[in-house]
Amino acid sequence: MSENSKKSSAFNYDKTEDQINLVEMLLYFWKHKLLAISVALTLAIVGAVVSKLLPDIYESSALLAPNETDNNSGMAAIGNQFGGLASLAGIALPNAGASKVTLALELLKSRVFISEFIRKYHLEADIYATESWDKEKGELIYDKSIFDVESGAWTREKGEPTILEVYDIFLEDHLVISANEKSNFVNISVRHFSPHWAQEVLTNLVSELNEKIRAMDIKSSAKSISYLEDRLKETQVDDMRKVLFRLMEREFQKKMLAEVKDGYVFYTVDPPVVPEYPRWPKRILIVLISFIAGLVISFTGITLVYSFRREFKS
Structure with missing residues (x-):
């Protein structure tokens, strides 16, 4: 072979x-x-x-759309026409800067805003100490080793948690933010053991965010108007007075819109509702x-x- x-x-x-x-x-x-x-x-x-x-976790969501008025184009036109005269007089014309939507989204994640929101609505125990939700009674169940509901006292060894501890948990476990860069639509969700808590907190959160930006713009415009009025008294140059009048006009318009416009930064396309089914566990x-x-x-x-x-x- x-x-x-x-x-x-x-x-x-x-x-x-x-x-x-x-x-x-x-x-x-x-x-x-x-x-x-x-x-x-x-x-x-x-x-x-x-x-x-495992305890059920519910999620309530809101779809928001930007509700901005284009003030930047007007400021840009003033800058192109009178920018040289304004700089000679020591007046810095405002830049376009970040949009209100961008500002609002960053503010929504900020320690200052969230901390103020938590304190205002007394959410510390609901965020830090809850462990489940009683569907029959419609009540939150708290971890007794952390918080005693009857006395309203913190029972954990370290005592009451700091606002930064509560903020971290809220941002990590309860708040979800997603923005569509193409359409500019924003989806904000709040997760919690209680579906009613999630819906109520999200509704208040969107409202407080709009009101916060509104108050900031009203305060900014009032301060700008006061400054421009003072400069108007000091100058007799006609061209310069035209610049000041145009700037004051824009600030009055901005202040008026801030005072009367509903849904100042975001208007709600799809409002938050009480979810019927838990998001987790699957x-x-x-x-x-x-x-x-x-x-x-x-x-x-x-x-x-x-x-x-x-x-x-x-």
């Missing part, structure tokens, strides 16, 4: 041996299929029990993943046992 024929025979023999081993392994799996299914079902039941013990998904994990563990164990038995026999 030639050398090539010997190699071909050896190759065919090895190939046949592999096929036999694969068939044996599949038969071994089939023989222990009930064990694999039992392990998978056991883990699925454990996953179902664990998911049932119980069906947890059970399914537990079942698949059980199958993987079972077949891995069966494969190892099969490999050890073959090694032992050989």
Whole structure:
């Protein structure tokens, strides 16, 4: 027999041996299929029990659209026409700067605004100490080792949490902000054990954000108008007085709009509602993943046992 024929025979023999081993392994799996299914079902039941013990977390969302008036173009026109005269007189014309929407979104995540909001609505315990929600009574359940509802006292060892601790938890666990750069629509969500709490807090949050920016603009315009009036008394140059009058006109317009416009920065396209179903936990998904994990563990164990038995026999 030639050398090539010997190699071909050896190759065919090895190939046949592999096929036999694969068939044996599949038969071994089939023989222990009930064990694999039992392990998978056991883990699925454990996953179902664990998911049932986890508290429900609800999410209330609001879709907001920017409600801006384009004041920047007017300021730009004044700057192009009278910028030189204004600079000679020591008047700095305002730049366009960041939009109100950008400012509002950054303010919404700021320590100052969120801390003031939490204090105003007394949300410290609801954010820091709640552990679940009683659906039948419609009441929040607090961790007694942290906060005592009856006395209203903090029972944790460190005492009452600082406002920065509460702020961090609110921003990390309860507040979700997403903005669409193309459409400029903004989606704000609040998550909590109580669906009513989530909806109420989100409604107040959007309202307070609009009012905060409104108050800032009214204060800024009033200060600018006062300054421009003083400069107007000091100058007799006609061209310069025209600049001052135009600037005052813009500030009066800005102040008037701030005082009368509803939804100053954002108007609500889709208002927050009380969610009917929890966002988390995904119980069906947890059970399914537990079942698949059980199958993987079972077949891995069966494969190892099969490999050890073959090694032992050989």
